[in-house]
Amino acid sequence: MEFKLAAKAAAAWPSPAHALALRGETGGSRVGFAGFGSAATGTKALRLRAASNSATPVAKEGRVDQSETVTLGSIRQTLIKLEDSIIFCLLERAQYRYNADTYDSSYFHMDGFEGSLVEYMVRETEKLHVQVLHPIADSININKKIWNLYFDELLPRFAKEGSDGNYGSSALCDTSCLQALSKRIHNGKFVAEAKFQQSPEAYRLAIEAQDPVQLMELLTFETVERAVEQRVEVKAKIFGQDVSTAAPPARKIDPSLVAGLYRRIMPLTKEVQVAYLLGRLD
Numbered sequence: 118m119e120f121k122l123a124a125k126a127a128a129a130w131p132s133p134a135h136a137l138a139l140r141g142e143t144g145g146s147r148v149g150f151a152g153f154g155s156a157a158t159g160t161k162a163l164r165l166r167a168a169s170n171s172a173t174p175v176a177k178e179g180r181v182d183q184s185e186t187v188t189l190g191s192i193r194q195t196l197i198k199l200e201d202s203i204i205f206c207l208l209e210r211a212q213y214r215y216n217a218d219t220y221d222s223s224y225f226h227m228d229g230f231e232g233s234l235v236e237y238m239v240r241e242t243e244k245l246h247v248q249v250l251h252p253i254a255d256s257i258n259i260n261k262k263i264w265n266l267y268f269d270e271l272l273p274r275f276a277k278e279g280s281d282g283n284y285g286s287s288a289l290c291d292t293s294c295l296q297a298l299s300k301r302i303h304n305g306k307f308v309a310e311a312k313f314q315q316s317p318e319a320y321r322l323a324i325e326a327q328d329p330v331q332l333m334e335l336l337t338f339e340t341v342e343r344a345v346e347q348r349v350e351v352k353a354k355i356f357g358q359d360v361s362t363a364a365p366p367a368r369k370i371d372p373s374l375v376a377g378l379y380r381r382i383m384p385l386t387k388e389v390q391v392a393y394l395l396g397r398l399d
């Protein structure tokens with residue numbers, strides 16, 4: 118599978134609010150990119166190879182994992198490790214300026230796929246998640262919300278204004294950030310499965326009543342959420358220290374931004390959990 122990325126060196130900068138036009142959601146046109154080695158003047162291009170991670174088809178009835186692997190404790194450990202991935206992805210991206218050309222609608226192209234490189238990669242990552250879950254997991258995907266959160270709220274706050282010409286690198290970092298965020302948030306499916314297996318009767322009543330409010334109450338643990346917020350702020354402080362500068366060390370990213378990001382991530386993770394549980398008995 119081959120991805121092609123291109124950036125026109127002298128295109129107009131879209132404002133952060135225009136980022137959605139990349140996906141055609143605000144009527145922005147998706148101009149097909151001429152491709153690597155294009156004769157278009159001033160066009161830089163970069164080719165990437167990506168292994169397809171499409172999941173091997175699994176019989177539906179064999180997909181719900183009855184083993185001990187889906188435990189709340191083990192999944193929470195996974196979420197903690199993902200904190201590190203998310204913070205390091207943000208730190209990588211923070212070394213570049215905002216680089217608005219990166220978000221030009223003609224920037225991404227891949228043969229046989231209608232959409233951006235980011236959309237494709239996130240979608241492919243999601244396919245890995247369905248193998249041990251109830252089939253309802255297939256239909257839950259809130260990547261649009263994650264996209265908006267990242268491009269509209271987060272990136273303009275932590276990337277320095279302006280351009281440094283690193284359009285391809287910025288795009289790759291954005292892709293990694295989106296993948297890490299998507300993985301974290303869609304892990305809510307595993308969290309929900311673990312919670313259901315732990316207390317099936319409590320959840321069954323709320324599911325049969327198709328009551329999202331009750332489900333949200335059942336699956337929410339405020340103390341866990343506050344601990345997450347505090348831990349990610351501390352991690353962002355430590356991981357983001359620029360040790361090359363004199364004391365006090367400069368910060369590569371504002372730690373409170375990371376805590377703020379998690380205040381947005383957790384409700385999305387819970388939204389995924391509720392959606393999964395509502396379909397868990399189907």
Ligand SMILES: C=C(O[C@@H]1C=C(C(=O)O)C=C[C@H]1O)C(=O)O
Pocket residue numbers: 193196308336337338339341342345382383384386387
């Ligand atoms: C993920 C969980 O579900 C909820 C969401 C949390 C999160 O996104 O970090 C934390 C606690 C719960 O309110 C969990 O219980 O671990």
